[in-house]
Amino acid sequence: MLRKVITSLTPKYHKLKDKSVFILLFAASFFIRFPFFFRDYIDRDESTFILMGQSWVDGYLPYMELWDLKPPITYLFFASSIYAFGKSFLAIRFLGTLLVVITAFFTYKIGKEVSSKKLGFWAAMLCVALQSLFGSLQGVMSEHICMAFFMPGLYLLIKQKKLFWAGLSGILMGLTIMTKLNMAYVVLLLGIYFLYSYIKRREYPRGIQFSFLFAGGIFMVVFLTILPYIITGNPEAWWKSVILAPLEYTDARRYSILKMAPTFLLISIFFYYSWKKKLLDFRAVTIQILVIAILGILLSFIKGGRINSHYLIQLHPVLIVLVSMVVGKILVFQKFDYRPYLFFFSLMLPLESYLEYYSVARNKMERGTFFNGEGFTVPQYIVNNQMDTQNILFLGYHIGYWVLDVKPPTKAATHPSNICRDELFPFYDNPRSSSLQELQYILEELQPKTIVVRKNRLVFDKKEVEENEYIDAYLKKHYEIFATVDKAEVLKRLQ
Incomplete structure (x- = not known):
């Protein structure tokens, strides 16, 4: 049969x-x-x-x-x-x-x-x-x-x-x-x-x-x-x-x-x-x-x-x-x-598709929407809590820029990992010549009031030792965890 x-x-x-x-x-x-x-x-x-x-x-x-x-x-x-x-x-x-x-x-x-x-x-x-x-x-x-x-x-x-x-x-x-x-x-x-x-x-x-x-x-x-x-x-x-x-x-x-x-x-x-x-x-x-x-x-x-x-x-x-x-x-x-x-x-x-169908259905029942992921939930949290989005920096879930209708703070930040690709800076006339200078410019001069990172994850690739050490120290000193949204941490700049 x-x-x-x-x-x-x-x-x-x-x-x-x-x-x-x-x-x-x-x-x-x-x-x-x-x-x-x-x-x-x-x-x-x-x-x-x-x-x-x-x-x-x-x-x-x-x-x-x-x-x-x-x-x-x-x-x-x-x-x-x-x-x-x-x-x-x-x-x-x-x-x-x-x-x-x-x-x-x-x-x-x-x-x-x-x-x-x-x-x-x-x-x-x-x-x-x-x-x-x-x-x-x-x-x-x-x-x-x-x-x-x-x-x-x-x-x-x-x-x-x-x-x-x-x-x-x-x-x-x-x-x-x-x-x-x-x-x-x-x-x-x-x-x-x-x-x-x-x-x-x-x-x-x-x-x-x-x-x-x-x-x-x-x-x-x-x-x-x-x-x-x-x-x-x-x-x-x-x-x-x-x-x-x-x-x-x-x-x-x-x-x-x-x-x-x-x-x-x-x-x-x-x-x-x-x-x-x-x-x-x-x-x-x-x-x-x-x-x-x-x-x-x-x-x-x-x-x-x-x-x-x-x-x-x-x-x-x-x-x-x-x-x-x-x-x-x-x-x-x-x-x-x-x-x-x-x-x-x-x-x-x-x-994988069967598992995703299940995930989408569960998300609909629990949250009332089919759309899922930190790229949606984090921007929604930021809007609901009226957080400052001027020069906002997404070091993870950077589709959030699109959802919030804002731009990355610099050209290099279009993709978070591009910040560490300083060999490419000359090809788009970046005023900074190194990734550390780029990070210092974003964090110390632009001073975004809100930063989004991935929870319990290195900000950059593990090979970028110097950049990770700098940003970890800077965020610890100048930012606090304002909220944890799913697998993202929303950081707020200290006054």
């Missing part, structure tokens, strides 16, 4: 239409991500992107009023949401869900192109899970935005029915780069591969046309992001913030190679096994394109000197397709009736 039920729920792959796949992917993405729509923040970077987007809506180009380390298209996404729907967490998270669906849908399209509808469908479903679960991936990260441009662009390169598609792909790749600069390595390798392919086939005119359209699309997007700065007389701000600052950041904040080694080792083993067992045809153009994309992403990780969990959002959609192809060709999996196990695995996979 159970087997019949599971069989009835299994899609008839040969009958699947693109519209149906899109709807199924949206349903899965929405179910997994919906309970997180009501969180104050899921990753601190998302909060920073929202602040940068709000600043743009208020009339300030990125990097001019506030500052953070991402290209402009990241902030344009958030600015567009705020401009269209107002200060709505629901709108931002819903649009983030659409980004996941777009990436997964084109994972399906690529999987269908290189193998079959069945492979493409399950690769896409796995893509939804890997972009939405495990860690802080339920928020809207810059990687989500960039992959929603990259995967359609990659699909156009693989499909490439008409030369015009090269130009459209170039535009999408330009948007990818202007969302996540590290993807420039991937796009460059793909461009070189296609140009070499045309030269190898002696199709010189078409190769020139492809290069012109592909590169032209990329440079058009890049130029359009610079144009507002040229018009306002600030092209140097774009150059220093978008190009020079990330290069400096990667040099200063590299991880040990040992931290990155497991990822590279596993992928190397996978490729070697696939080649040795002839499970992938590395002579096929489509496979070569996917392999080059993966190698480009890995190269960008090496050049960036670090791999965070959300960085893998860039790797998973492409890698999933090849892994699915290999698994489907292994004999033991071909003979194995996986459907009952897959059904139960699919039910258990979104455990």
Whole structure:
């Protein structure tokens, strides 16, 4: 009986239409991500992107009023949401869900192109899970935005029915780069591969046309992001913030190679096994394109000197397709009736979502609102108690600036950890040259009457020993704990 039920729920792959796949992917993405729509923040970077987007809506180009380390298209996404729907967490998270669906849908399209509808469908479903679960991936990260441009662009390169598609792909790749600069390595390798392919086939005119359209699309997007700065007389701000600052950041904040080694080792083993067992045809153009994309992403990780969990959002959609192809060709999996196990695995996979549904429901019953987290409760406490918000400093839960409709006290305080990234100060002309000077300026000259910190947590990363010692001593001397709100402490300056 159970087997019949599971069989009835299994899609008839040969009958699947693109519209149906899109709807199924949206349903899965929405179910997994919906309970997180009501969180104050899921990753601190998302909060920073929202602040940068709000600043743009208020009339300030990125990097001019506030500052953070991402290209402009990241902030344009958030600015567009705020401009269209107002200060709505629901709108931002819903649009983030659409980004996941777009990436997964084109994972399906690529999987269908290189193998079959069945492979493409399950690769896409796995893509939804890997972009939405495990860690802080339920928020809207810059990687989500960039992959929603990259995967359609990659699909156009693989499909490439008409030369015009090269130009459209170039535009999408330009948007990818202007969302996540590290993807420039991937796009460059793909461009070189296609140009070499045309030269190898002696199709010189078409190769020139492809290069012109592909590169032209990329440079058009890049130029359009610079144009507002040229018009306002600030092209140097774009150059220093978008190009020079990330290069400096990667040099200063590299991880040990040992931290990155497991990822590279596993992928190397996978490729070697696939080649040795002839499970992938590395002579096929489509496979070569996917392999080059993966190698480009890995190269960008090496050049960036670090791999965070959300960085893998860039790797998973492409890698999933090849892994699915290999698994489907292994004999033991071909003979194995996986459907009952897959059904139960699919039910258990979104455990984080089930827990969050419970948390949201409990919060509604206890506090009368679905929205939860210190990013909501702390600002509400500050408003209810009429606390001073002039130069207020959020050293935790800094989405509170947005909720209170106030600005961070300095550019460096846009993201709390940026205060300690003094190697980046020259790139936005910070008058202070060190993180200690920045802290002294905020605390001793601006003297915020209200400061918010995370309870029982170091203010800054444990590596920032001097900064932590200074701020702990200063807060102990000049501030008192006015209230503890959930996991936040609200400090009030002593008279």
